[in-house]
Amino acid sequence: MKCYIGLGSNLGDSVNTLKSALAALQHHPGIHLTNTSSFYQSKPHGPADQPDYINAVAEIETTLNPHDLLDALQAIEQHHHRQRDGERWGPRTLDLDLLLYGDSSIQSSRLTVPHPQIGKRNFVLYPLAEISRNIIFPDGSTLSAHLSHVADDDLIKLDSP
Ligand code: ROI
Numbered sequence: 001m002k003c004y005i006g007l008g009s010n011l012g013d014s015v016n017t018l019k020s021a022l023a024a025l026q027h028h029p030g031i032h033l034t035n036t037s038s039f040y041q042s043k044p045h046g047p048a049d050q051p052d053y054i055n056a057v058a059e060i061e062t063t064l065n066p067h068d069l070l071d072a073l074q075a076i077e078q079h080h081h082r083q084r085d086g087e088r089w090g091p092r093t094l095d096l097d098l099l100l101y102g103d104s105s106i107q108s109s110r111l112t113v114p115h116p117q118i119g120k121r122n123f124v125l126y127p128l129a130e131i132s133r134n135i136i137f138p139d140g141s142t143l144s145a146h147l148s149h150v151a152d153d154d155l156i157k158l159d160s161p
Contacts, residue, residue: 002034003069004132005058006097006115006124014054015039015158017080017094024076025058031072035059037127043154045121054158057099057127066101070111073098099124105138114138119146126152 005025009017018039026033037057044050062069073096080094099115106113114137118124125147128135135143 001102003060003101004099006099007056008053008095009093010051010053011093018056028072030064032061034061035131037130039158041156042123055123059131066106103138122150122152122155125150
């Protein structure tokens with residue numbers, strides 16, 4: 001199944017964390033990483049008193065069912081969460097969101113796909129468009145339509161490494 005994963009980090013060396021998370025996706029036996037967006041620096045949505053984020057989107061092909069994929073994403077998050085931050089273990093440094101799982105709409109206690117905020121988040125929509133501009137969501141709405149309603153003025157596309 002073709003899926004899209006949102007990556008985000010705003011603690012520690014976020015660029016390296018995202019690179020490491022992409023490597024972990026690539027090395028998972030049930031996951032084939034087929035495309036990666038640029039990395040973007042983005043202003044925090046929600047509480048503003050936190051560092052800017054680094055965000056990206058990955059396209060994968062997977063044999064895992066949605067919940068096994070979620071388990072895999074959460075295992076990769078766990079692997080990256082605990083990072084030495086001065087004297088204490090810092091809070092989480094990596095978010096992996098299952099944005100889209102093929103054309104499926106999924107609602108369970110653990111998982112809502114498409115990601116409920118996908119249409120509002122420029123830090124998801126713009127990287128997604130870089131990989132696959134013509135996406136149509138399960139509800140029939142288009143990525144292009146969402147993009148036209150969401151500004152990109154607080155997104156900085158970073159140079160590829
Ligand atoms: N804001 C940005 N820019 N990027 C994120 O990945 C992100 N993730 C979050 C909240 C706190 C909603 N804000 C974010 O979980």
